[in-house]
Amino acid sequence: MSSNSEKKNIGSKLLIMLAGILWGCMGLFVRPLNEKGLNSWDIVFLRAVLTTVIMAVILLIKDRTLFKIKLKDIWCFLGTGLLSIVFFNLCYFKEITITSLSVAAILLYTAPAFVMIISAFCFKEKLTGRKIIALCLAFTGLIFVTGVLGGDEKLTVKTLFIGLGAGLGYALYSIFSRYALERGYNSFTISFYTFLFAAICTTFFASPVTVASVVTGSGSSVVLAVVFVLVSTVLPYLIYTKGLKSVENGQASIIASIEPVIATLNGILWFHEKMSVQVVIGIILVLSGIVISNK
DSSP: OHHHHHHHHHHHHHHHHHHHHHHTTTHHHHHHHHHTTOOHHHHHHHHHHHHHHHHHHHHHHHOGGGGOOOGGGHHHHHIIIIIIIIHHHHHHHHHHHHSOHHHHHHHHTTHHHHHHHHHHHHSOOOOOHHHHHHHHHHHHHHHHHHTGGGOOOOOOHHHHHHHHHHHHHHHHHHHHHHHHHHTTOOHHHHHHHHHHHHHHHHTTTSOHHHHHHHHTTOHHHHHHHHHHHIIIIIHHHHHHHHHTTTSOHHHHHHHTTHHHHHHHHHHHHHSOOOOOHHHHHHHHHHHHHHHHHHO
């Protein structure tokens, strides 16, 4: 029995890591979409709408009963959709307009710390020494990867609070998803309602007409949009949420910190960004944090 439980736990961790890897590939799609005329909010809107449509089709084919949710539990999905997806993007996109991408990334990845602290209070997850060491290693590695150490940026109070807001919003997906899972909801149901509410809300920030015009402008644009949503949203959110069933929130957030490492490697491989010694050290530290958290 314990052997089966251990295998399930390892499988869940691999799912979470795969989700982080897929999220790290997002830049491969975002840059081409941006070049076609979509701004950041347009891309968030596109992700949310297409994800909702794809998930609806999957649920219609897989099991229509997965559409059912109790009215008293709707706050879980408002939490994942509005307080997490929309709030996180709102803060993050504001952050990147007032500071560098590296500083924005550092503040965004305070998320694992938020997850660990909130989960300790809400789900009685233990704040062990190993978790704290793993978190510190991963966060220090991210500082190296993003190159903040060599930058001249000054952190203002406004920048700090907006960046921490992005980190908190990013963290809240794990928290509200856990509540939904504990109420018996399937990862497909959670993902569908998360992006349904996110799509409705982001309509007010994006330009739906522009999005529709760009996406339907050519066959290649349609394929790019669909593959983007499947690879960077539908699949990773489904498997991350599924992985949460057997892995603590705090540990899951540390494992998912593989995302910026993959994003950095993609920049080097596909966009000819430079691989420095500092980046190598950062990657090693992040991976060390992930290994320690799973030891």
